[in-house]
């Protein structure tokens with residue numbers, strides 16, 4: 027059978043042709059007035075994605091680079107920082123902090139759990155000297171979303187700086203950076219922004235900038251003072267053609283509207299969760315989000331084979347589990363440039379795959395549940 031490819035993984039995500047084509051233009055010199063005009067306009071418009079009036083700085087890096095920028099600009103070696111670890115990406119915060127000699131106060135949770143405001147409050151009380159708190163809004167490794175708004179309420183009128191990893195969460199989960207009082211947001215281009223991998227982003231509140239100004243952690247490429255001094259020009263060579271793409275992406279996202287984008291992800295998430303439940307499968311996360319749906323591999327089924335058959339036989343790339351969750355869960359994303367029919371395709375491929383692996387499936391049951399959600403939500407039928 028002819029095979030088409032569908033990326034249904036939580037990054038990289040599908041890229042619309044108009045964004046790819048926006049990059050297919052002559053590379054101009056980055057210090058020309060022509061390019062400066064483009065980058066200035068693009069970064070100005072990009073504030074909308076974060077719902078902030080703070081400057082957005084862009085790196086030639088993946089999301090991890092932006093995470094490293096947050097750590098090395100906010101905390102000094104030997105200082106304490108509170109880090110929430112409830113999955114692979116919380117672990118990454120911890121590893122970056124440790125690489126720079128930061129004293130990590132870990133809020134360690136079971137993977138699949140979401141941190142509660144009470145847990146943050148307790149850590150803040152016990153560690154008055156820990157000024158920075160690192161969190162992961164959407165923990166992609168477990169398909170979990172935390173209550174960022176409630177946590178920001180705890181930090182907003184204090185001297186604590188709340189940092190959140192929005193590498194996968196941006197645009198898929200509601201975020202009102204300024205209104206909620208989130209201090210630092212980091213993200214990457216290859217997820218909700220619908221671009222290929224290659225750009226990292228960071229934006230910071232005034233409160234966070236006060237820490238940046240006096241920070242002494244060793245760094246060079248990521249020293250935000252250079253970015254701010256030169257803004258909107260980049261201190262180094264920016265990814266010129268990716269800035270063209272970002273310009274197009276922001277244009278398309280603004281046209282769609284932030285509320286509609288959040289709603290799109292919510293509906294796709296609900297439909298996917300309804301589908302897997304209808305197939306008798308269990309959600310892995312205790313607080314599932316709208317980036318990807320993490321599903322527990324049912325007993326008797328080889329988890330490795332699910333992702334392999336879906337990709338190699340049906341062209342549908344989903345993600346498996348990471349670290350100790352390898353072969354125990356699989357993750358179907360609904361992030362970025364994904365339509366209801368992409369989700370329906372992924373669910374039908376899952377039905378075929380599970381059936382082939384001996385799991386009892388009545389064809390169409392998952393798809394039916396998803397279609398019913400799309401109908402109920404007024405996006406189809």
Ligand code: PMP
Nearest residue numbers: 088089090115164166193194214
């Ligand atoms: N944080 C989260 C929540 C992520 O989903 C990812 C990527 N999957 C990262 C950080 C790391 O980003 P990158 O792979 O772009 O460095």
